[in-house]
Structures are given as C-alpha cells and as structure tokens.
Amino acid sequence: MSQARLLDEIKDKNHVFSFMHTQQAPTLNVSKNVLLYLEGLSVSFDGFKAINNLNLYINDGELRCIIGPNGAGKTTMMDIITGKTKPDTGSAWFGQTINLLEMDEPAIAQAGIGRKFQKPTVFEFLSVRDNLLLSMPEERKVFSILTARLTGEQSDRIDEVLEIIGLKEQTLLQAGSLSHGQKQWLEIGMLLMQRPRLLLVDEPVAGMTHQEMDRTAELLISLSGKHSVVVVEHDMDFVRHLAGKDRTVTVLHQGSVLAEGSMDQVQNNRKVIEVYLGE
Numbered sequence: 476m477s478q479a480r481l482l483d484e485i486k487d488k489n490h491v492f493s494f495m496h497t498q499q500a501p502t503l504n505v506s507k508n509v510l511l512y513l514e515g516l517s518v519s520f521d522g523f524k525a526i527n528n529l530n531l532y533i534n535d536g537e538l539r540c541i542i543g544p545n546g547a548g549k550t551t552m553m554d555i556i557t558g559k560t561k562p563d564t565g566s567a568w569f570g571q572t573i574n575l576l577e578m579d580e581p582a583i584a585q586a587g588i589g590r591k592f593q594k595p596t597v598f599e600f601l602s603v604r605d606n607l608l609l610s611m612p613e614e615r616k617v618f619s620i621l622t623a624r625l626t627g628e629q630s631d632r633i634d635e636v637l638e639i640i641g642l643k644e645q646t647l648l649q650a651g652s653l654s655h656g657q658k659q660w661l662e663i664g665m666l667l668m669q670r671p672r673l674l675l676v677d678e679p680v681a682g683m684t685h686q687e688m689d690r691t692a693e694l695l696i697s698l699s700g701k702h703s704v705v706v707v708e709h710d711m712d713f714v715r716h717l718a719g720k721d722r723t724v725t726v727l728h729q730g731s732v733l734a735e736g737s738m739d740q741v742q743n744n745r746k747v748i749e750v751y752l753g754e
C-alpha cells in the first residue's frame with residue numbers, strides 16, 4: 476500500500492484498514508456445468524508414479540463410478556481431491572473458482588466436498604438422530620448440541636436426511652445396534668447434514684447383503700442431481716446397477732484414465748478386459 480493511501484486511511488477514524496479485511500473465500504461457480512476439474516495430475520511415492528498425468532472432469536449433479544485394479548490410484552486421487560495428498564504437478568479445481576491445491580483438508584470440507592471412507596465411523600453409543608445432530612455444520616460442541624433446542628430448520632433437515640437414508644423408523648435406536656448397511660447409510664446421512672456439493676464414496680458396499688447393496692445403489696442414485704457423487708467400487712454388479720445404461724464409468728489404470736464411457740462400452744473395451752475385468 477502506498478504511503479499516501481495509508482495516511483488517508485489513518486485520518487478516517489471509522490475506517491477499517493484494507494490490509495485487515497479478511498480474505499473472502501471464492502464462491503463456487505459451476506456455470507460451465509463442471510463441478511470438478513482434475514488436470515495433468517501426477518504424484519510419486521518413492522519414485523513410483525501412483526497418479527500419472529490424470530485428467531478427470533465431473534459434471535454438476537453427476538453420479539460417476541470409478542473402477543480399476545488394485546493400486547490403480549483411486550484412493551490417491553480421492554486423497555488429492557480432499558487435500559490429504561498434494562500432487563507433484565497438475566491442477567484440481569472445484570468449479571471454476573476454487574483451487575483445491577491451495578486449501579487444506581478442513582477448508583476443502585467446508586467448501587462442500589464430503590468423503591465417506593470404506594468403514595463406517597458412526598458414534599455407536601448415540602442414537603441415529605444424535606449422530607445426525609452432531610454432524611450439523613453450525614455447532615461443534617458436543618454437550619451443547621445434544622442439550623440445545625433445535626431450530627425448526629435444523630429439525631426439518633434431520634427429518635429430511637432420515638427420510639433420504641431410509642432410517643426414519645430407527646431414529647431413536649443406538650447406532651451400534653444398526654446393521655452394517657444401515658451404519659453405512661447413517662454415515663452418508665451424517666455427510667449430507669453438511670450439505671456437500673460433491674460426495675466421494677469409497678467402496679460403500681463391501682460386506683453388505685444383496686438387499687443392502689440394492690438399497691445403497693438407490694440411495695446414491697437419489698442423491699445425484701442435487702449433489703455430484705463419485706463412487707469408487709470393485710463390485711461389478713453394484714457398479715452396473717449404479718451406472719445403468721447412461722451414466723459414465725471411468726476406468727483407472729496405473730494412475731491415469733484407461734477408458735471412460737457407459738458400462739457397456741467399458742465392459743467391452745479390449746484394454747479394460749485385459750488389465751481389469753479379465754482378471
């Protein structure tokens with residue numbers, strides 16, 4: 476700032492110095508309909524390229540399945556998106572204005588990216604409802620949340636999420652008494668309380684019954700449109716259900732995109748059969 480400008484600011488007693496203004500986080504801009512841009516990403520661990528010039532675009536409201544053999548880089552890609560791992564090269568943007576590579580993990584979560592890990596991590600000794608309550612973005616102090624009166628809006632949001640995850644009848648049950656599948660849905664519900672724009676879901680159906688798998692597919696499909704959902708999964712029946720005829724499936728191999736298209740297209744792709752489906 477120039478000396479003259481600084482003097483002007485000092486003379487005005489009501490003025491807040493421009494260098495004290497907090498930096499506003501850029502707002503999400505998806506006017507091009509793309510919510511996530513990953514371009515030219517590479518990351519090496521001890522000289523091994525886990526991600527190798529990866530380019531991937533996720534549309535706003537899209538449900539995308541990511542498949543690929545063990546070690547293809549699926550988890551590392553999620554780690555980059557959520558800020559856990561920083562790439563050596565490339566760029567990662569959330570919409571057109573939010574540069575994910577300049578943010579840490581909490582800031583990325585705050586910006587609207589939620590991640591569901593493979594194992595459910597619900598609070599076993601609390602009720603289903605209290606698990607959702609604790610996941611509200613507004614408050615973080617456990618005791619005050621559980622004893623506070625909820626606003627109508629907060630209470631409505633909990634009911635809405637209970638409905639989405641299909642656990643209305645289990646509202647007051649202890650989370651520890653739920654089935655494995657129900658715990659997974661509850662954890663998805665906990666993420667939904669934060670109203671994420673992008674949900675990253677890692678192998679959601681491992682250990683589920685067939686019925687639970689079908690229900691999970693329906694749940695994730697119902698979230699698309701309002702949210703973008705990226706699902707990493709090995710179970711091909713489940714991926715087929717999720718992808719249907721029209722959704723895009725991306726196949727990762729050795730840290731980059733090997734093929735992309737409808738389930739039918741990738742299943743019949745010679746390279747994909749060679750490295751993955753023919754295993």
Ligand SMILES: Nc1ncnc2c1ncn2[C@@H]1O[C@H](COP(=O)(O)OP(=O)(O)OP(=O)(O)O)[C@@H](O)[C@H]1O
Pocket residue numbers: 520521524525543544545546547548549550551552
């Ligand atoms: N922190 C790390 N240090 C060293 N190597 C790593 C690290 N993280 C991942 N790797 C390696 O990078 C490669 C990609 O791993 P990643 O976990 O991303 O694959 P994946 O596609 O998720 O595999 P899976 O389907 O088995 O979960 C693997 O060879 C893995 O051993």
